[in-house]
Amino acid sequence: MAITPDAVLAALATVEEPDLKRDLVTLNMVRDLKIDGRQVRFTVVLTTPACPLKDLIRQRCKTAIHRDVDPDAEVIVDMDANVTTPGLDATQGGSHGVKNFIAVASGKGGVGKSTIAANLAVALAQEGAAVGLMDADIYGPSVPTMFGVAPDEKPRVNEERKIIPIERHGVKLLSMGFLVDEANAVVWRGPMVSSAVRQFLNDADWGDLDYLILDLPPGTGDIQLTLVQTVPLTGAVIVSTPQEVALADARKGVAMFGKVNVPVLGIVENMAYFTPPDLPDRKYYLFGEAGAKKLALQLDVPLLGEVPIEQDLRESGDLGTPIVLRAPESASAKALVAAAEETARQVSIRNADAPATQPIEILYR
Numbered sequence: 001m002a003i004t005p006d007a008v009l010a011a012l013a014t015v016e017e018p019d020l021k022r023d024l025v026t027l028n029m030v031r032d033l034k035i036d037g038r039q040v041r042f043t044v045v046l047t048t049p050a051c052p053l054k055d056l057i058r059q060r061c062k063t064a065i066h067r068d069v070d071p072d073a074e075v076i077v078d079m080d081a082n083v084t085t086p087g088l089d090a091t092q093g094g095s096h097g098v099k100n101f102i103a104v105a106s107g108k109g110g111v112g113k114s115t116i117a118a119n120l121a122v123a124l125a126q127e128g129a130a131v132g133l134m135d136a137d138i139y140g141p142s143v144p145t146m147f148g149v150a151p152d153e154k155p156r157v158n159e160e161r162k163i164i165p166i167e168r169h170g171v172k173l174l175s176m177g178f179l180v181d182e183a184n185a186v187v188w189r190g191p192m193v194s195s196a197v198r199q200f201l202n203d204a205d206w207g208d209l210d211y212l213i214l215d216l217p218p219g220t221g222d223i224q225l226t227l228v229q230t231v232p233l234t235g236a237v238i239v240s241t242p243q244e245v246a247l248a249d250a251r252k253g254v255a256m257f258g259k260v261n262v263p264v265l266g267i268v269e270n271m272a273y274f275t276p277p278d279l280p281d282r283k284y285y286l287f288g289e290a291g292a293k294k295l296a297l298q299l300d301v302p303l304l305g306e307v308p309i310e311q312d313l314r315e316s317g318d319l320g321t322p323i324v325l326r327a328p329e330s331a332s333a334k335a336l337v338a339a340a341e342e343t344a345r346q347v348s349i350r351n352a353d354a355p356a357t358q359p360i361e362i363l364y365r
């Protein structure tokens, strides 16, 4: 019996998108169906190119067609992605050219927030997403060093006088460090910082981006508030080490985003353990074991990943090439790629079932 498009679609209508909990046909994820004799070929349009469930979905499609249509069909599943944005479905674009603003935050400094933000950005870009990274930390900008942007390299403006981000490793970058050197930054006051942040967000030529990662300075101060007032954040990623002091601050960070109705996408545990290169089977929990994992459980937010302490990770940051590019086989790079995929996945889930985050109005009393 000849294979018909209706039969194939009926089979695919039994395949559920594991996170979105509806079938691929209802979700309008099946495109370009072509049948040629026993060959069935179609494209599944995912909600992120960094989907960690790609292989699972492909396998389920094949199984359904073999089961319901023809056990001998040759099934080719191409994957494409159309990143979703809060409040809209995958077929619509965002209001800005930026589909998702994702804040990477921590209560405490030095926990590896910038390192995580940089590697998330590069990992998502590697998987095919259009990605930007904005470094909002004026007193300790890290993006110039981590991406190897020379001190004399300054962003230019376009004809509309919008700042053009500098591109490195496939990521569009803006950093306070491009505009002011650290020695001068100390004289910047809160409102100046806020207005600079606002300018980066609203008046920069980011183009069309799937994800704009915002590397926030530590804490819960002015800049964080400016940010939630300026753009509708899709969500926040909280970085913490397993240490008690860091966890207490991470808890405050989660509470702050909760108060302003920004969803917390999850927690990344950084410096989770150390494996000495000469003892590859050992794990030493230098800052305590699984502290952030427990915090994620307590607060009922996803644990996005556990990144080990690695000398190579630190060196990569200092040398200007994030570790996911420089040493993709290292344990920390693998953990960071997994964390990036998990973050993208949480963004898709959040966009599927939550209303858009409104920029909030802060009332001063």
Ligand SMILES: Nc1ncnc2c1ncn2[C@@H]1O[C@H](COP(=O)(O)OP(=O)(O)O)[C@@H](O)[C@H]1O
Pocket: 106, 108, 109, 110, 111, 112, 113, 114, 115, 116, 142, 270, 271, 307, 308, 309, 310, 311, 313, 314, 315, 317, 318, 332
């Ligand atoms: N998992 C890790 N292993 C080794 N060094 C790390 C790790 N995470 C961060 N670092 C190093 O720790 C320092 C602080 O990290 P950074 O990302 O700048 O933190 P933050 O932005 O939170 O202040 C940097 O020198 C960075 O290279």
Ligand SMILES: [Mg+2]
Pocket: 113, 114, 115, 137, 140, 142
């Ligand atoms: Mg930093």
